[in-house]
Amino acid sequence: MSIYQMGKNVVLALVVAGLAACASKQTETDTSASSNAGTDTTTTQPIQQGPSAEELARLADIEARKARVIYFEFDDANIKPEYRDLLAAHGAFLAKNPGLTVTVEGHCDERGTPEYNVGLGERRSNAIKQVLQSYGVQASQIKTVSYGEEKPANPGHDEAAWAQNRRGVLSYEG
């Protein structure tokens, strides 16, 4: 998992570095052009600069962090590979902002019994917490709460509803 994740991050980092290089070259050209223009018979005006590398990375990060729900298999608290990028984005963001806290909710579908399902939901929220901690997030930044089957995202009673209800939710409110 970590090697896979590292690979992904390296690729991302290279893309971002490349963009940054292009952007800075462009800036140099612009600067020399305007300085060559010389005297007060000529006026110069800056044009709107394209988004910086930092800005692009920030936007990408915000976009990644818009997704705050991950889904689980029935009776299972393992985090599926497709949610690793999502958790990596949140993990990096929280690690960079140690003043922020996040609440990780664990939820289940309605099959089984309510109190046992709270236990299952707790396993799910704890699994997410561990992944976040692996990115350097402090334990004190993460609150976990399991609602078991008591707070379904979809109040229906079929397979489609159950799939939406077996979930973990990251919440920055409060």
Add this chain to the structure above:
Amino acid sequence: MKMRFLKWLSVLVWSAATLSPAHAALEIVITEGMDDARPVAIVPFQWNGTTVAPPQDMAEIIARDLERSGRFRPMAVGDMPERPFVAGQVNLAAWRNKGIEAVVVGKMMETAPGQFQIGFELIDVFKGRDKSATAMGSSAVIEARQHLVPSAGVRMHAHKMADIIYEKLTGERGAFATHIAYVNIDRSDRLPYKLFVADSDDYNPRVIASSTEPLMSPAWAKDGRRLAYVSFEKGRSQLFVQDIYTGQRQVVAAFPGHNGAPAWSPDGSKLAMSLSHEGNPEIYVYEVASRQSRRITTTGIGIIDTDPTWSPDGQYIAFTSDRGGKPQVYRVHLASGQTQRMTFEGDYNSEPEYSPDGKKLVMINRTAGQFRVGIQDLASGSLQVLTDTQLDQSPSLAPNGSMVIYATLHRGQQVLAVVSTDGRFKARLQARKGEVRAPAWSPFLD
């Protein structure tokens, strides 16, 4: 081990007394009756008062109670050969010819504004010594009672009469004059989660707590007035104990992690619960008077121990644990700590409750993917699946051990249902708006 629990909050929440009771009770649909239910007749009571009709139809309430037990088949009023009010007017032969085993007659009189004198006589039709065609019921009365009742207590009084009649005819104490608690979820409401207390026939439902956040796991103390439950109102679980008559409530557990699955000890002095603040859900026993608690299970990381329930003698706690991989029921001997597994049939057994005689265990059993109410004989270990409904949950026994109320899925909606502990009688409580879950049957109320 000593532990710090939160102090009294003394928050006056929603006093039951200030709430006007919602009417429109749930209709009860009998889905499977007993062939050998005993034919009885509850004759409409004589009414003598300032209004045209009595405030409550005593005979109707008693008849529906007896019918809902599965043990009796009350005769329709239109089929009755006569409508006497006193035993002396009952023609035994007329009822014998209809195959009726027992007749109840009675009177209700308004003695003062808001006060009623209510009396009944129970007649054993076949036990009358005089078998002649003209023999009257006065010779065959096996129970007679008369009481003064204020108007607010009239309906509960009818249930008490039904209890007396049931006990006289079956030898088992009746459980009609009891309450049920449950959670109703109406997502169109500003406060969708409501904890209700209603009579055992679901009349007179009263909200005792409302919240934007989930409420779960109500559990009655043996005094029938304190209800423990879980509330997520603070964005995390907390365990409360609320007096249903004063509305006063107390936080008894608000640790990090889950605070859930309350269960009162038989003597009412302790509350067992499942807490996860030490890493994973484990069973604890909290002593109400001293506010001290003791950890009972030490299963360890990754395991879920929950749903504690006391044996009637208070010596054991049975609970759900997935220490063996799948959830099964175990019991721990509190004095020695010795623990043994109790359930072996099916790949999921959860939410155990001992029968009042301690000889059986009711639980949710999953066999072949179906979650159903099961009952296990503890001596033989044999399990009987009682229901054929879908996604059953939260079984709760009537205090006489005769019936189980539980939550189930019916036509895409969670509703309450009852089943007799022999599995032969089944009924469904027609849901009101929204979903109904987490039923808990109160103890005897006197």
